[in-house]
Amino acid sequence: MAHNHTHGSPYSRLAERLNRFPQGAPESKLLFDILKILMTEREAGLMAQLPIKPFSAHQAAEIWKLSDCEAQKALDELARRAIIVDIEQDGRQVYAVPPPMAGFFEFSLMRVRDDIDQKTLSELFYQYITVEEDFMRDLVCGGDIQMGRIFPQEPQIPDEYALHVLDYERATNVIDTASHIGISMCYCRHKALHAGTVCDAPMDICMTFNTTAATLIKHGHARQVEAAECRDLLAQAYDHNLVQFGENVRRRVNFICNCCSCCCEALLAIKRFGVAQTICSNYISRIEESKCVGCGKCEKICPVNAIEMTEDKNAACSSSEGAARENGVKRARVIPERCIGCGVCIKHCPTKALQLEPRPNRMITPLDTTHKVVAMATERGKLQELIFDNKVLFSHRLLGGVLGAILKLPGLQRSFAQAQLKSRYLETLISRAAGEEPPSDR
Known part of the structure; x- marks a missing residue:
């Protein structure tokens, strides 16, 4: 609940405006503190009046009762700080208020900047998103259609299924068909860096595409790259066991995050709220028990705790497994309702007992x-x-x-x-x- 001193304020009105999005931002003192760092009270009041749909500077001027010149200046300043996005649509400049996530929350930490206190902002994000939980619960538990989905790691898909992988399921196809590609600092690991808990995964590896990339590149929030360099970064993400979490659409994907299980909010939410089956890829890991030697490497590397080691009391221990275990042989087991089909576990199996296979029921992926x-x-x-x-x-x-x-x-x-x-x-x-x-x- 919002504190009384914020009730009716521009920040409170903006929070109400943000909650018209399918993915909103529950009111909280922490949310108001975040908004106060990101924008002035006047800017919050102006943003609270903007529509969900894209709009022109002239339309904003009419809503705000300002001159076209004054409205244009205010919009350009907000766009410069990636609080709103400016895009070219049918040959004209239009603006849009992005949702908080994936949107201006992430944009605020996708580069090092000295115009805001990023350390304080990181702590506020942690408290609002991770500790209070309402924001992420509303975001990922609201229905079967989610803002993002998992892309399977293409090198881990068996040859027998490779021809059946649809273009929109391939991160490489997103890269190769994008009109613009931008690379930025990972919002989640940047936040963890300020908290002193960051892991050693690559930092500058957050990928944006198409219209989102164009506006972030324009204002210096992303570095423009060609498809070849982006593919190299994708391979680097595979090498570091990062999970590809991207926009849940078939056409014109706007982002692919390369997520670690310790810092990244998407994977933490999947584990915390048990929503793997609405965010997963169209693939699932399967274990051929006869090949499993119970080494436990897959259990340790799984980013969402979807593999567990169980005792197979009916199996005899071989000499390669060491002395006979009193409680039986350990075997890995995939927990289907937790598996997101990322493929991270596959390459770590020394006996090739694991492989990705298509899910019996394909996920519904929106067109755009x-x-x-x-x-x-x-x-x-x-x-x-x-x-x-x-x-x-x-x-x-x-x-x-x-x-x-x-x-x-x-x-x-x-x-x-x-x-x-x-x-x-x-x-x-x-x-x-x-x-x-x-x-x-x-």
């Missing part, structure tokens, strides 16, 4: 960012916020984009979306576009 946001909003009961947000910017073109995403949802989710909209006109439009009979009056 719009589809993802609509699906998440539907599951979290926030779709009406998304569509009717700030009616001054409401247009048939924007509505068409959202409705197009609704039509791509599975039938049950589409029904949930229609129920949330509570509009007979939109129900009829959606039903007809999907080739269904419009609902009859009741």
